[in-house]
Amino acid sequence: MGSKEQIVMLPMMAHGHLIPFLALARQIHQRTGFTITIASTPLNIKYLSSTLNSSDKPNIRLVDLPFCSADHGLPPGCENTENLPLDQIGKLFGASQSLKSPVHDLLSDMVAREGKPPLCVISDVFFGWAGGVAKSVGTVNLGFSTGGAYGTLAYVSVWLNLPHRQAGNSDEFHMPGFPDRCRLHISQLHPYLRNADGTDIWSRFFQTQISLSMQDSVGWLCNTVQEIESEAVEWLNNYIKLPVACIGPLLPPAVLNKDTGSSGLRISIQRNGKQPGISTETCLEWLQLQSPGSVLYISFGSQNSISPRQMMELATGLEDSARPFVWVIRPPVGFDRKAEFRPEWLPDGFEERMRRSKRGLLVRDWAPQLEILSHKSTGAFLSHCGWNSVMESLSQGVPIIGWPLAAEQAYNSKMLVEEMGVCVELTRGVESKIDAKEVKEVIEGVMDKSGRGGDMKKKAVKIGEQIRAAVREEGDQKGSSLKAIDDLEFVTVNRPNKNGAPQCDC
Numbered sequence: 194m195g196s197k198e199q200i201v202m203l204p205m206m207a208h209g210h211l212i213p214f215l216a217l218a219r220q221i222h223q224r225t226g227f228t229i230t231i232a233s234t235p236l237n238i239k240y241l242s243s244t245l246n247s248s249d250k251p252n253i254r255l256v257d258l259p260f261c262s263a264d265h266g267l268p269p270g271c272e273n274t275e276n277l278p279l280d281q282i283g284k285l286f287g288a289s290q291s292l293k294s295p296v297h298d299l300l301s302d303m304v305a306r307e308g309k310p311p312l313c314v315i316s317d318v319f320f321g322w323a324g325g326v327a328k329s330v331g332t333v334n335l336g337f338s339t340g341g342a343y344g345t346l347a348y349v350s351v352w353l354n355l356p357h358r359q360a361g362n363s364d365e366f367h368m369p370g371f372p373d374r375c376r377l378h379i380s381q382l383h384p385y386l387r388n389a390d391g392t393d394i395w396s397r398f399f400q401t402q403i404s405l406s407m408q409d410s411v412g413w414l415c416n417t418v419q420e421i422e423s424e425a426v427e428w429l430n431n432y433i434k435l436p437v438a439c440i441g442p443l444l445p446p447a448v449l450n451k452d453t454g455s456s457g458l459r460i461s462i463q464r465n466g467k468q469p470g471i472s473t474e475t476c477l478e479w480l481q482l483q484s485p486g487s488v489l490y491i492s493f494g495s496q497n498s499i500s501p502r503q504m505m506e507l508a509t510g511l512e513d514s515a516r517p518f519v520w521v522i523r524p525p526v527g528f529d530r531k532a533e534f535r536p537e538w539l540p541d542g543f544e545e546r547m548r549r550s551k552r553g554l555l556v557r558d559w560a561p562q563l564e565i566l567s568h569k570s571t572g573a574f575l576s577h578c579g580w581n582s583v584m585e586s587l588s589q590g591v592p593i594i595g596w597p598l599a600a601e602q603a604y605n606s607k608m609l610v611e612e613m614g615v616c617v618e619l620t621r622g623v624e625s626k627i628d629a630k631e632v633k634e635v636i637e638g639v640m641d642k643s644g645r646g647g648d649m650k651k652k653a654v655k656i657g658e659q660i661r662a663a664v665r666e667e668g669d670q671k672g673s674s675l676k677a678i679d680d681l682e683f684v685t686v687n688r689p690n691k692n693g694a695p696q697c698d699c
């Protein structure tokens with residue numbers, strides 16, 4: 194395989210997708226020497242560019258695709274799901290289909306310049322149109338799901354089948370593609386999905402794009418590890434009728450080597466390009482004061498928050514539990530996400546009491562998550578179960594308290610509870626009623642080093658070892674995810690010919 198091969202990558206315009214795409218680009222380049230072109234809209238490229246380091250620059254090329262948000266009824270400069278209300282996220286997803294023609298031009302220019310098409314296109318599974326574009330210039334498409342295998346299959350199955358619509362009066366229903374024991378409850382569907390009937394903009398977008406990605410790809414890549422989700426990988430493979438290659442975890446090597454302390458304290462900042470609401474040094478100094486495995490880390494991902502009432506109950510339950518915690522706080526749902534955090538959203542004097550007693554650290558908007566999760570004082574993670582957060586937590590052997598809010602998070606939480614046994618779900622959504630007593634009980638159960646908490650911890654540690662082993666290479670022993678990335682070169686022999694679509698054998 195020559196080192197001149199090129200791959201073009203097309204991520205969905207959301208941070209939870211851009212970050213794993215860039216991490217995958219780095220991994221592929223490092224393993225194969227291929228040059229990677231990541232194409233997206235100008236503001237997303239600007240964001241990605243701010244996270245590139247000097248060693249990336251000759252190998253990862255970033256290309257702007259023309260995009261005018263106003264043409265799609267979106268506010269000016271709106272190119273990413275960050276800070277968008279749900280209806281505008283729907284519009285942005287729909288608008289992503291307008292990238293088809295600029296991507297065709299980009300690929301055609303590459304063919305004209307290089308005399309051959311790129312080795313393959315790796316497109317987000319929500320960019321189903323990319324498969325046809327790849328084929329039209331003589332190459333193949335691999336769909337990339339930034340989620341895990343179980344979460345991806347559940348998301349695909351629910352959107353394609355809307356199974357809750359056929360459940361009659363029952364609140365529980367079967368998901369096609371899963372064994373019957375994996376039934377969903379209606380409360381695990383986000384309200385907009387509960388209301389979807391196949392004619393709304395969400396159903397139309399997901400059904401079209403996911404079907405196209407299944408039809409026009411030679412395989413799908415998943416940000417997971419074969420050994421931790423082997424059954425779900427098989428179910429996904431059978432359902433989409435495509436090979437599935439597990440290439441995760443897409444995490445910085447320092448995190449996987451548990452070496453965050455000595456690597457310049459900037460791993461999270463380099464990965465996400467965001468300044469935390471507290472310096473990494475201050476955060477680590479605070480964690481250093483706590484005993485091993487004693488701290489609960491709480492974060493709802495890059496863009497979510499909970500309701501004002503839930504926030505109050507969570508704070509009260511935390512205070513009653515007397516466990517140390519780091520909590521990433523943002524204005525509750527219904528308030529401007531970028532506004533200053535108001536003390537009235539928490540119990541009277543809460544922040545001051547937590548500061549004085551060194552019991553709790555409140556971090557505004559954004560925390561250095563990777564450094565926190567890999568610190569020895571961190572014992573559990575109260576998470577919305579976004580897949581990046583899940584992989585980050587499990588890679589460090591940290592069990593999870595689930596509070597899924599959107600996207601495929603409820604399916605991830607279900608899998609973590611039922612299949613892996615590393616999670617207790619506290620509640621779901623922003624409309625649920627939780628009380629402080631429940632919060633306290635769940636925290637105490639999970640943080641308890643004996644009983645259920647101890648069992649969850651052991652399982653999380655074992656999964657953490659499997660995750661790290663998947664990207665380890667010792668002598669001629671190569672982890673499963675490294676093997677899967679090295680095998681990407683299979684696509685060259687499967688470029689389409691005039692007789693029809695190719696299939697890969699990953």
Ligand code: UDP
Nearest residue numbers: 209494495496521559560562579580581582
């Ligand atoms: N993140 C972070 N600090 C925060 C909140 C989030 O570094 O305060 C990072 C986190 O490490 C993860 C990503 O943002 O890599 C969130 O991705 P995830 O898939 O968990 O959730 P999403 O934001 O897509 O809902």
